[in-house]
Amino acid sequence: MIVAKVVGNIWATRKEDTLQGMKLMIVQVIDPISQDSGRSFVAVDQVGAGIGETVIVSTGSSARLAKLGRHSPIDAIIVGIVDQMDVPPARDE
Incomplete structure (x- = not known):
């Protein structure tokens, strides 16, 4: 899974059924x-x-299965909204 920020919308009047x-x-x-x-x-x-x-x-085959099953053209799906992240600070090496 990937952590990401939503930066925009896409409108497509014609798309795969x-x-x-x-x-x-x-x-x-x-x-x-x-x-x-x-x-x-x-x-x-x-x-x-x-x-x-x-x-x-979630990306790849997991994304497809999350929504429509294996015959869907989905490669990425938003599966959660992050409320908070607790991440230790990066260490200088």
Whole structure:
């Protein structure tokens, strides 16, 4: 699973039939320790996340199985909204 921040919405009036009615969000990977941001990608929103929220994203075959089964074109799905992260500070090595 990946920790990410929701940074935007996607509207698609035409999409694969199994995606009808699904909310699509743009998420950006964040490093829980440094809070640095990384790559962005699209994820189906399963939990009602909003822009600016920190979320947990499942990817790959686990994402497909979480919503529609193995025949869905989903590669990433938001499965949780983070309330708090307790992360020890990074150690200088």
